[in-house]
Amino acid sequence: MIKVQSLHQTFLLGKKNNQTELNVLKDISFEVKKGDIAVITGRSGSGKSTLLNLIGGFMKPTHGRIFIDGTEVTSFSEGEFADFRLQHIGFIFQNFQLIPTMTAYENIELPLVLKGVAEKKREELTNQTLGRVGLIDYKNHYPSELSGGQQQRVSIARALVIEPPIILADEPTGSLDSETEKEILDFIQSLNQKYGITFVIITHDNEVASIGHQQIHLHDGEVLKGDIAI
Numbered sequence: 001m002i003k004v005q006s007l008h009q010t011f012l013l014g015k016k017n018n019q020t021e022l023n024v025l026k027d028i029s030f031e032v033k034k035g036d037i038a039v040i041t042g043r044s045g046s047g048k049s050t051l052l053n054l055i056g057g058f059m060k061p062t063h064g065r066i067f068i069d070g071t072e073v074t075s076f077s078e079g080e081f082a083d084f085r086l087q088h089i090g091f092i093f094q095n096f097q098l099i100p101t102m103t104a105y106e107n108i109e110l111p112l113v114l115k116g117v118a119e120k121k122r123e124e125l126t127n128q129t130l131g132r133v134g135l136i137d138y139k140n141h142y143p144s145e146l147s148g149g150q151q152q153r154v155s156i157a158r159a160l161v162i163e164p165p166i167i168l169a170d171e172p173t174g175s176l177d178s179e180t181e182k183e184i185l186d187f188i189q190s191l192n193q194k195y196g197i198t199f200v201i202i203t204h205d206n207e208v209a210s211i212g213h214q215q216i217h218l219h220d221g222e223v224l225k226g227d228i229a230i
């Protein structure tokens with residue numbers, strides 16, 4: 001489902017005539033099977049967000065290739081990747097990244113508007129997704145009128161509404177207390193089991209790491225295999 005092949009990412013730091021290279025990812029290869037939850041772990045600065053940004057198509061790797069469902073996505077133009085994302089990939093962020101001037105309903109509907117889905121179908125899908133995340137009664141609330149856990153459910157619903165086979169999550173419970181974290185993790189696991197959605201989740205947290213079928217631990221730009229304590 002997701003195949004990462006000999007991925008290298010080098011950043012150039014400093015002024016133009018005096019640059020140094022930072023080799024953040026060095027020859028990274030791994031596969032995530034369809035329907036698995038993969039967790040990306042590693043110290044701060046080990047390249048976790050860089051790796052997720054490459055899989056999500058927000059930047060191009062220095063070298064190497066990424067395949068999603070057999071399609072080489074690293075050869076896409078920006079526009080092609082944007083279209084691909086709207087069909088295949090949902091995103092969840094630590095700080096939810098909801099639009100504060102839009103209600104829960106409008107935030108969830110937004111990807112469908114971007115995708116050009118007709119109004120009637122948008123209404124049907126948005127309401128269905130609000131039901132799936134248990135927030136029908138909160139559809140007209142603005143993000144500031146919701147708890148952290150409810151905001152994260154809205155952001156999960158926004159990822160889910162396009163019915164993507166893959167969801168990429170960057171520290172999805174990083175802003176939540178431990179009880180709400182457990183509730184969101186249970187929810188992610190139920191989505192994985194019920195709909196077979198593949199998750200790739202960055203985390204610093206052992207609770208989150210424990211729901212992974214697979215751990216990708218980054219250390220000195222390389223992947224360490226097996227279960228690594230974090």
Ligand SMILES: Nc1ncnc2c1ncn2[C@@H]1O[C@H](COP(=O)(O)OP(=O)(O)OP(=O)(O)O)[C@@H](O)[C@H]1O
Pocket residue numbers: 011012013022024042043044045046047048049050051
């Ligand atoms: N666009 C960029 N230009 C230059 N350096 C960058 C860029 N993006 C990331 N870096 C550097 O690459 C390294 C890896 O950053 P990255 O954000 O991927 O790490 P991380 O493991 O996600 O860290 P954290 O857990 O703190 O979020 C860091 O040293 C960072 O400063």
